[in-house]
Amino acid sequence: MTEDEIIEHGKQVFENCYRGVVPMPAHITKDNYAGLSMKMFHDFWGAFEDDLSMREKRMVVMGTLLKAGDDGMLTIHAECALRNGEMNAETLRKVAIMALPYVGYPDASVCYLAIEKVIAKCKADGVDIDADVTG
Numbered sequence: 001m002t003e004d005e006i007i008e009h010g011k012q013v014f015e016n017c018y019r020g021v022v023p024m025p026a027h028i029t030k031d032n033y034a035g036l037s038m039k040m041f042h043d044f045w046g047a048f049e050d051d052l053s054m055r056e057k058r059m060v061v062m063g064t065l066l067k068a069g070d071d072g073m074l075t076i077h078a079e080c081a082l083r084n085g086e087m088n089a090e091t092l093r094k095v096a097i098m099a100l101p102y103v104g105y106p107d108a109s110v111c112y113l114a115i116e117k118v119i120a121k122c123k124a125d126g127v128d129i130d131a132d133v134t135g
Helices: 003-018 033-045 054-068 071-085 089-103 103-126
Strands: none
Touching: 003 033, 003 071, 033 054, 033 071, 054 089, 054 103, 071 089, 071 103, 089 103
16 A cells, blocks of 8 residues: 555544544645544554454543543544444443543543533434444
8 A cells, every 4th residue: 555545544544433523634644743643543443443343442542541531532532432323322431430440530530521521412412322332
């Protein structure tokens, strides 16, 4: 694959991951940060399809964000998971609860509250937050 093909594939994966929750960068070139990001999406989010689903990849990322107490990025991934039908509200809540003994109460509670805000936002937007999803 050429570098341009890798970037194009990364853009497709970025869209599949975020579906408009995070906008596509305006100017993507091989030599700028956005181009590097698209290469990363090709290399990581776009890889391992035979072994890890998008949902499983998102759970790994969310676990890392929970550990960091990063409710901002967690909010983005929680919203994408709901909008993409990868998880429902109860699954998102269980991700935070499952992380509790591993990341500690302060980080897990901040992230749990962020998840609740995302659930409320998506529900208000008409997203089926109770969709039947399987892992």
